[in-house]
Each structure stands twice: as C-alpha cells, then as structure tokens.
Amino acid sequence: xxRPLLLAATAALAIGACSSDEPDSLRLLTYESFPDDxxxxxxxxxxxxxxxxGIEVEVVIAGDTGTMVSAAALTAGNPEADVIWGIDNTFLSxxxxxxxxxxxxxxxxxxxxxxLTDLVPDHHATPVDFGDxxxxxxxxxxxxxxxxxxxxxxxxxxxxYEGKLVVENPGTSSPGLAFLLATIATYGxxxxxxxxxxxxxxxxKVANGWSEAYYxxxxxxxxxxxxxxxxxxxxxxxxxxxxxxxxxxxxxxVESTCFRQVEFAGILRGTDAPENAGKLIDFLISERFQxxxxxNLFVFPANDDVELETEFELYAAIPDSSITIDPSLIDANRTxxxxxxxxxxxx
Numbered sequence: 091x092x093r094p095l096l097l098a099a100t101a102a103l104a105i106g107a108c109s110s111d112e113p114d115s116l117r118l119l120t121y122e123s124f125p126d127d128x129x130x131x132x133x134x135x136x137x138x139x140x141x142x143x144g145i146e147v148e149v150v151i152a153g154d155t156g157t158m159v160s161a162a163a164l165t166a167g168n169p170e171a172d173v174i175w176g177i178d179n180t181f182l183s184x185x186x187x188x189x190x191x192x193x194x195x196x197x198x199x200x201x202x203x204x205x206l207t208d209l210v211p212d213h214h215a216t217p218v219d220f221g222d223x224x225x226x227x228x229x230x231x232x233x234x235x236x237x238x239x240x241x242x243x244x245x246x247x248x249x250x251y252e253g254k255l256v257v258e259n260p261g262t263s264s265p266g267l268a269f270l271l272a273t274i275a276t277y278g279x280x281x282x283x284x285x286x287x288x289x290x291x292x293x294x295k296v297a298n299g300w301s302e303a304y305y306x307x308x309x310x311x312x313x314x315x316x317x318x319x320x321x322x323x324x325x326x327x328x329x330x331x332x333x334x335x336x337x338x339x340x341x342x343x344v345e346s347t348c349f350r351q352v353e354f355a356g357i358l359r360g361t362d363a364p365e366n367a368g369k370l371i372d373f374l375i376s377e378r379f380q381x382x383x384x385x386n387l388f389v390f391p392a393n394d395d396v397e398l399e400t401e402f403e404l405y406a407a408i409p410d411s412s413i414t415i416d417p418s419l420i421d422a423n424r425t426x427x428x429x430x431x432x433x434x435x436x437x
Contacts, residue, residue, distance in 0.1 A: 112363040115146040116370055119162065119171035119358070121155050121264075123301050124387070131382045139373045145366050154299035155181055155264035162358065163188035169358035172367045175218065175374070179209060179352045180267045183421035186214050192357040192364055197372045201393045206352055209417070215356035216371055218380075221389035222322035222348035222412050223268035226341050231309040231316035240317070242346050243276055246289060253293040256307040256315040261428045263299045264351070269319045270431055271420065272349040272413045286434045296435065310341060322348055322407035323388045329405055330385065343407035350412035353389065 125132045126149065136147045150171055152158035159181045162174055166189050177185050185191065191214040199207055199216070206217035225246075227239045240246055246255055258266030274282045295315060297303035304320055307313035310328065325339030332340065355374050357367040373379055380393035384402045391398075 112366050114144055114366070115148060116173060116363060116366055117148050117150050117171035118173050118175055118370070119150050119152050119158065119169075120175040121158055122151050122153055122299065124149065124151065124176065126151065130386065132386050135379050135382050138378065139370065143366070143369055145369065147370065154258075154262050154301075156260075156262040156267070157299075159185050159188075159190075162190045165360075166190045166358075167360040169360050171358055172361040172363050173355060173370050173374075174358055175353075175355045176264075177215065177354050177356070178264050178268075179350075179354075179417060180264060180271060180420060180424075182209070182215065182354060183417055184424065185356075187421070189359060190356070191215055192359045192361065192367075194357050194364075194368050194371055196368070196375055198375050198393075201377070201395050202375060203392075203394060206392055209352060210354065215354035216375060217392045218353055218355045218374055219383050219387060219389040219392050220350065220352045222407070222409055223265045223272070223319065223351050224322045224348040224407065224409075225269075225344040226308075226318050226320040226324050227344065228309040228316040229340055229342050235316070239342055240344055242344070243273060243285065246294075246317070247285075247292055249292075251292060251317065253295075254315055255289070255292075255317040256295040256297055256303045256313070257289075257319045258300055258303050259296050259298050260431055263297075265300050265319050265321070267424075267428075268349040268351050269347075270427065271415050272347055274427060275349075275413045275415050283430055283434045286431060290435050294435070321388060322409065323384075323390065323402070325407065326385075326402045326405040327388050330401055339405045345407055345409040348407070348409040348412050350414050351389075352392075 140146050152161055155176060155178060159177055193213045195213045196216045202217055232239055237250055240251060257269055260267040260270040273285055277285045295307060297307060303318050305311045307315045308318040309316045322343050325341050328340040329336050355371055357364060361367050375393055377393055377395045380391035380396045383391040384398050
C-alpha cells in the first residue's frame with residue numbers, strides 16, 4: 091500500500107540551492123506507522139527542509155518494516171525512492187546483504203552516541219532513533235479482570251493469560267522480530283520453540299504488523315487483548331492523546347521483556363539524486379528534525395542534543411538492562427529462526 095504525501099514549500103522560498111544536476115524532489119520510503127498528517131509536526135519540519143534547500147520531499151508508505159525491507163531488496167539498484175527511513179537493527183544486515191544502500195557519512199554524526207554509530211562503521215546507514223520493544227499491558231483492562239500484570243515471559247504461559255496476548259508476525263514486523271529475538275535470548279536455541287508452542291496452546295494471536303496489533307486487537311484501542319507487543323515508549327502516547335486528561339499512563343511495560351531496537355535511515359543505491367539525498371539524511375539527524383521524534387514516533391531521538399518533553403521522560407520506560415543479540419548471530423540465523431517460528435506457531 092502506498093499513501094503518497096506531498097510535503098512541499100514553494101521553490102521560490104528556497105534560500106539554499108539543490109544540486110543543479112539532480113532532480114529537485116526526493117521520495118522518502120518509510121513504514122506504515124510513520125506520521126502522515128500533512129499538517130503535523132513531521133510534515134512541518136520537512137517543509138522547512140524544502141524552504142532551506144529547494145528540495146521537495148514526498149513520503150511514501152511501504153507497509154511494515156519487514157515488507158519495506160523486502161521491497162527495497164527486490165528493487166536494489168533501481169529503487170522506488172531515494173531515501174529510506176526506519177530499517178532497524180533486526181533487519182539492517184538483511185538490507186546491507188541485499189546491497190540496498192549507497193554508503194554516506196552524514197554531517198552531524200558527532201551528535202549521535204558512538205554505541206549507535208558503531209553499528210554501521212562503513213556508513214551504509216545512519217542511526218536516527220532507538221527504543222525498546224516490550225510487552226505492554228492495559229492497566230484498566232487487567233484491573234477489571236482482577237488480574238495482575240505478567241512480570242516475565244514465563245507468566246504468559248499461565249492459564250490466567252489464555253487468549254489475552256497479541257504479538258506481531260516476526261516475518262513481516264520489526265517489533266514482532268524483536269520480540270521473537272528476546273525469547274530466543276531468554277530460552278536459548280534448545281528452548282525457544284517449545285516456549286512458542288506453549289504460547290500457541292495459550293491462544294496467542296498473531297497480527298501482521300504493529301498497527302494491526304495495537305490499533306486493532308489491543309484493548310486500549312477497542313480490541314479484546316489486554317497484552318500486546320509494543321514499545322517501552324508507548325505509555326506517554328496514552329497520556330498525551332487521551333480523550334480525557336490522565337494523571338498516569340493507562341498502559342504499563344514489562345521491563346524484563348524489553349529488546350533494544352535501533353532504527354536507521356539511508357540513501358537507496360541507484361537513486362539519481364545522491365547529493366540531495368545526502369542533504370536529507372543530514373537534516374533527518376539534525377536537532378530540528380530529531381526534536382519531533384519522541385512525541386510523534388514515540389521512540390528516543392538519536393541526537394544527544396535534543397531535550398525530551400516532560401511527559402516522555404516521566405512515562406517512557408527505560409530498562410536498566412535491555413535484551414540484545416549480536417547482529418552477526420541475527421544475520422546468520424534470521425531466516426532459519428523465522429521458518430522455525432512459522433512451524434511452531436502458524437502451522
């Protein structure tokens with residue numbers, strides 16, 4: 091599905107010049123949960139980029155992260171866009187293997203911590219944000235069921251949580267893959283499939299992507315599942331966008347289940363506007379754009395110079411220790427793990 095969104099300002103307002111040898115418009119490929127309000131803060135920020143450079147930006151929605159990466163891999167060298175936003179560390183190696191990127195060392199990298207930039211030492215892509223994928227729960231829904239929140243992966247196998255969890259498919263969803271990796275890290279190669287067979291026996295529901303799970307099945311959005319795989323930074327969203335003012339977040343986070351996720355942007359190899367695409371990458375990690383990330387994408391900005399809003403600092407969960415797996419292990423085993431997950435859960 092594509093939902094093009096034209097984010098433009100008149101070229102007459104441009105105070106900087108785009109490269110005379112390149113098209114003066116760019117297509118930014120991204121995932122389905124990227125904010126697409128043409129009058130929203132993200133669009134306004136991109137309009138300012140256009141005013142400064144004369145380069146218009148069209149945002150193209152590609153589906154969930156897995157779908158987006160697969161499409162980018164199939165069109166590597168002849169891309170349908172110029173820049174891609176939102177490939178995370180669980181899918182990054184797949185994109186690099188598929189030769190999706192045109193390496194680029196962005197201006198402004200010194201504002202991004204080295205633990206993020208070290209993940210892409212050859213500058214195939216640029217870190218733009220980070221967060222934790224965690225089990226979330228609807229506090230009110232569990233209270234009405236007189237049910238305590240789970241505190242671990244093992245709790246999800248208990249009879250009282252039967253039919254109450256929705257997860258995302260790791261083959262098509264970035265948070266779904268992160269949650270699968272968290273269970274692999276927890277139960278090991280010899281135990282994770284049995285764990286998932288247990289979840290299946292306890293009536294876990296599988297959605298294709300985060301939007302479908304959170305806005306379709308999660309009780310906070312009117313669904314019938316009070317447990318959902320989402321983000322440690324989802325609770326501030328509940329406070330900021332509640333229909334009635336809230337003093338506390340309406341959803342909670344099980345911090346022992348959190349897997350650290352880093353997202354990247356990159357220039358797509360084969361673009362006919364590599365210089366202008368580089369200017370957009372520079373802007374995406376600038377303080378101007380990064381200050382819109384927390385309250386619009388509900389993850390943490392990669393740029394250390396950005397000050398977070400009070401609500402985000404108060405209600406976002408930051409685990410003392412997030413679950414991680416070495417990217418080389420993910421790269422070597424991703425396909426096998428997903429196929430085995432399919433066999434254990436979907437067949």
